[in-house]
Amino acid sequence: MKGEAMANPGPRNLITDVEGIRVGNAQQPSIATGVSVICPDARSVCAAHVAGGGPGTRETDALKLGTLVDDVDAVVLSGGSVYGLAAADGVIAEMGAEGKGFGLMDVAGVPRSPVVPSAILYDLANGGDKAWGAHPPYAALGREAYHACASDFALGKSGAGYGAQAGALPGGLGSASIVTEDGFSVGALVAVNCFGSVKLPNSDAFWAAPFEQDQEFGNIPYPQTFSFDPEDWGQAKVNPGARANTTVACIATNAALTPSQTQRLADMAVAGMARAIRPVFAPFDGDIVFALSTAKKPLDAPEPMQLARLGELAASTLARAIARGVYEAGRENLTA
Template identity: 60%
Template sequence: MNRRTVLSGAILGATAAAASGSATAKEAHMPKAKGRTGPRNLITDVAGIRIGQAHDANARTGVTVILAETPAVAAVDVRGGGPAGRETDVLKAENLVQEVDAIVLSGGSVYGLAAADGIAAWMGMRGRGYGMGGGAGVPPSPIVPSACLYDLANGGDKQWGMDTPYRRLAVEALESASDAFVLGTAGAGFGAQAGSLKGGTGSASAVTDDGWTVGAIAAVNSVGSVTAPDSRQFWAAPFEIGSEFGGLGTDQLSAAHEDWGRAKFAPRPRENTTIAVVATDVALSRVECQRMAIMAQDGLSRAVRPAHAPFDGDTVFVLSTGKIKLEDGPARNIAVSRLGNIAADVLARAIARGVYEATAYDGSADKTWKGLA
């Protein structure tokens, strides 16, 4: 069986999503969100960001690389009780390095942390990374923070011994990086499970009236449910643009405070995580990126119920590619507030799209969102 499958092809776009909507979707009682996406409705609508993905179908796991074409200012906010991450401390505002070269999202729990090794080696060979000086032959140090989700118990072959696939998959993903990529059962979300539904990788974008772009990508492996109990409607439905995840509206969005709907049964620590990256083309400082990351975490709460539980490893990175400059002064805080709120909405949409586009593994009976119809 081929253990080295690299994802390629065009995105499953909003047009296909609209075509799959039912008459009920077209007659939903509540109005949809008003807003404008970028041309792809992907995080790559943010200038300077590319995405690469690869998976191992036999092991049922994968890697997503978020590549900054030039070093980008970054921050991270961790809210889950069981995170698995690397190089997150380097993103603290008081520390030396202010920019990153890439961010890696991966399956594999602690084994998946090796994915960043592959990216660092690949970049270091090509002279990219933070340099402290030194003589000839001294390589730079690429800054590659990462976060991983738990997909070890999804039925894939994890008997890899000393040769885990993550370093290799990360390099394959990086070398395939482009503006277009597949959603659903792909990349870091290949082996994911969102509550009792098949999880996946989702992405979305938004463009403001003054031309700012915010995009998000998420690998959704949550303990919580992304849909309301006894309904196919996504919790993120109030923020849906067009019919990007089915267009079913909001009229059935309600639940008792102890009703988790399609959450996982008997969740266990470190086995459930939504990991995500939000990016913007607006030039922000490290501290401003940190505030945007904090605000973006609300997107998880808008899309998943419950979120940030002891069982989760919820982690959100923010990247600023710095293409659009802001003037200094009081208006900057208003701008950051706007960006943070948009980031939360875009992340909620990306989470829903990841589950909406997810497909079952070959020969499996996994429950998918589209299979609920």
């Protein structure tokens, strides 16, 4: 916001720079898939914006304004297409056993109900051994990821991004954060499995290059002069299939937001995908952004201006996280 002091990435440059957020990853290399769990320390207001034409989600209806439950216990991002929605089963079982979740009233012998929205990406055709028969691994991976939740976690080929493909490039798990001098923090976590390209045609530069902080994805600037055919999609996937491509993401902030304000944060944050991927929100993409408020810091007046500020920070931070996920996955491929 013009006139404000500079904002900078947090100490980890991860979504966990937002106070009260932890992340856990689990993956199964032989299957080439994985799961990521975003776990707030306390139940948090959550919203979702579905932008792609082929989404795979769970519990997103419960996040709509006017529904009973405003807060969630965790958010799950998973590979595995429709099978991956079962990752939330493992998380719910573990949280329920710990007595966490929503309860309209406390009644002896009646378990609470953890609210765990989730979204999946398609990684079924990536060469891993998917011959799991009637026993997909995702509930177990969800349990493992939940118990791995911590402040530090791996990027690139990790968690939900383990089996991802970003256009013609290896996809992966990305994260980034931004902290303002007046104490607001915004973080993003994303599994990048997009149909579109994250790089300019005929260039190694990321579309998200203008938003890069501290050389976090290679410091490769835009060419000084460049032009391209509007129909040239660069390193996009050649043969996209229905529901075969998805970028699934979660934004978190320490700002204390209402459900309506959290929805606006998600609505603004989705612009970060358009800044980092081209084309995006295609009919065969399942793109979605969740937004979480940990409510650690009240909004200052005027609230609408502060919300606009947070939404812009969320969009640019998500764009950075997308490029960083692909960059980290590519670096792992070079050293493998």
